[in-house]
Amino acid sequence: MKTLIKINENPNINMVGKIYEFIDPTKIYIPILTNTSFHKNDYVYKNNYYSDYISSISGYVSGSKKIFLNKKFVNALEITNDFKENSHIKRRKKKITNREELIDNLKRFCLFDLINKLDENKNNLIISCVDEEEYSINEFMRLSNNYDEILMTIDFLSKILKTKNITLAIKNTNAKSIKNVKSIIGSFPNIKIVLLPDNYLIGLKTNLCEFLNLKEDDSILFTTNEIYDLYTTSIKFKDITEKYVTISGDALTKSFLINVKLGTSLKEIIKKYCKIKEKEYNVYVNGYMQGVNVNKEDVIITKEINTIVINKNREDATECINCGACYKICPVNINPKRCYFNKVINPKCIGCGLCNYICPANIDLKKVVKGDMYEEKEN
Numbered sequence: 001m002k003t004l005i006k007i008n009e010n011p012n013i014n015m016v017g018k019i020y021e022f023i024d025p026t027k028i029y030i031p032i033l034t035n036t037s038f039h040k041n042d043y044v045y046k047n048n049y050y051s052d053y054i055s056s057i058s059g060y061v062s063g064s065k066k067i068f069l070n071k072k073f074v075n076a077l078e079i080t081n082d083f084k085e086n087s088h089i090k091r092r093k094k095k096i097t098n099r100e101e102l103i104d105n106l107k108r109f110c111l112f113d114l115i116n117k118l119d120e121n122k123n124n125l126i127i128s129c130v131d132e133e134e135y136s137i138n139e140f141m142r143l144s145n146n147y148d149e150i151l152m153t154i155d156f157l158s159k160i161l162k163t164k165n166i167t168l169a170i171k172n173t174n175a176k177s178i179k180n181v182k183s184i185i186g187s188f189p190n191i192k193i194v195l196l197p198d199n200y201l202i203g204l205k206t207n208l209c210e211f212l213n214l215k216e217d218d219s220i221l222f223t224t225n226e227i228y229d230l231y232t233t234s235i236k237f238k239d240i241t242e243k244y245v246t247i248s249g250d251a252l253t254k255s256f257l258i259n260v261k262l263g264t265s266l267k268e269i270i271k272k273y274c275k276i277k278e279k280e281y282n283v284y285v286n287g288y289m290q291g292v293n294v295n296k297e298d299v300i301i302t303k304e305i306n307t308i309v310i311n312k313n314r315e316d317a318t319e320c321i322n323c324g325a326c327y328k329i330c331p332v333n334i335n336p337k338r339c340y341f342n343k344v345i346n347p348k349c350i351g352c353g354l355c356n357y358i359c360p361a362n363i364d365l366k367k368v369v370k371g372d373m374y375e376e377k378e379n
């Protein structure tokens with residue numbers, strides 16, 4: 001494993017360990033990825049699914065707009081909240097006892113990413129409590145606030161998958177999580193706690209397995225939020241209509257975690273909760289290091305979004321000084337400078353952003369190496 005580094009703390013980011021609740025948006029937006037017909041004033045029930053995306057409220061169709069999703073713009077249905085939370089769906093509550101039943105249940109909730117992880121005949125089950133992005137506290141706060149449910153679901157999943165070794169990996173700086181888990185870990189003797197160094201990218205499966213001395217192809221990796229999604233859908237049999245999102249950045253007076261309804265616009269969150277101290281700023285979806293710079297008007301909280309970073313504008317780039325720092329720090333041994341000058345993408349790039357972080361000339365290398373651009377919105 002290449003030596004991982006600790007990212008220097010930004011003194012201008014004030015992280016508040018408080019969870020805000022925003023479960024009453026005036027409108028939400030649902031991505032519509034198939035040819036589905038809707039008319040203005042059609043009624044939409046809470047918990048209805050459309051193209052794998054759920055309506056987190058009940059209300060009326062009031063329009064449509066383009067939203068940013070997975071590095072491109074897609075059509076979305078605008079729903080105006082009637083604040084009644086009407087739902088006409090009843091979920092089954094039959095205990096799940098095997099992998100096939102678990103997969104069938106997850107299909108009902110459109111959790112296909114989790115289904116793809118349910119491999120059989122793996123000896124190691126790893127639960128990562130690591131937030132991959134700096135100044136993101138999603139995983140840490142989920143474990144701190146729901147450690148009972150997390151441990152219960154890990155035990156449930158290990159029995160379903162018949163895994164022998166279960167590891168709960170926590171950064172050694174997360175004292176609150178460690179204390180909470182240790183208080184009840186005796187009830188789950190098959191779960192082992194391992195403390196990780198506070199290094200960037202330690203949570204990637206390859207790096208984590210190597211640190212734990214486990215074979216990557218014999219291991220299954222879930223995050224604590226994924227485990228909580230399993231708890232919600234496969235133990236409680238409830239739909240996931242809300243999620244944790246970290247809102248952070250050096251353009252804010254304070255950074256925080258918010259529990260928000262899926263489909264809520266970032267613009268509405270900013271208006272209600274954010275005090276921005278900069279006139280000019282950039283918005284990054286899913287982190288400053290690994291994320292993509294997007295206009296705030298186009299950002300909707302979907303299941304793919306974990307972190308929003310609101311940072312002051314980057315300083316203008318200067319000429320490359322040929323220092324080689326970007327090549328030395330790259331965890332997959334790419335030469336970002338060569339890609340930058342030749343204007344070519346390298347498919348090996350994992351988008352970690354370390355080349356941008358280390359560059360003394362402030363060049364946006366990742367944008368070229370990763371091809372980290374998004375499809376322009378149609379006029």
